[in-house]
Amino acid sequence: MSVIVTLWMQGDPKKIEEVAAANQDTLQAISAAGKAAGAIKHRFYGSDGDNVMVIDEWPDAESFYGFYASQEDKIGPLMAAAGITAEPAVRIWEELETGDEIG
Numbered sequence: 001m002s003v004i005v006t007l008w009m010q011g012d013p014k015k016i017e018e019v020a021a022a023n024q025d026t027l028q029a030i031s032a033a034g035k036a037a038g039a040i041k042h043r044f045y046g047s048d049g050d051n052v053m054v055i056d057e058w059p060d061a062e063s064f065y066g067f068y069a070s071q072e073d074k075i076g077p078l079m080a081a082a083g084i085t086a087e088p089a090v091r092i093w094e095e096l097e098t099g100d101e102i103g
Helices: 013-022 024-037 061-081
Strands: 003-010 041-047 051-058 089-094
Touching: 003 061, 013 024, 013 041, 013 051, 013 061, 024 061, 051 061
Parallel strands: none
Antiparallel strands: 003 051, 003 089, 041 051
């Protein structure tokens, strides 16, 4: 069963969008590497003016960590350009069987 990976960091969501718009070639290369490593879904979200969260779906935690290690030299400078100064808080989430799922 796949896992959800969240990365939370303090940063300006608008600045993330600005850096993304200015670095589309790099982002597309990272995205392609993610797909090749098994990424199922990937999205950035912003909240409250200074919170950014990435929510991914991966086949397993090892696939995510392998991808991240292989792309950290590209991801790090983009995050720094967006004003992110601390390592993101990474959490791996496994689905619980509760019987009330939607979708």
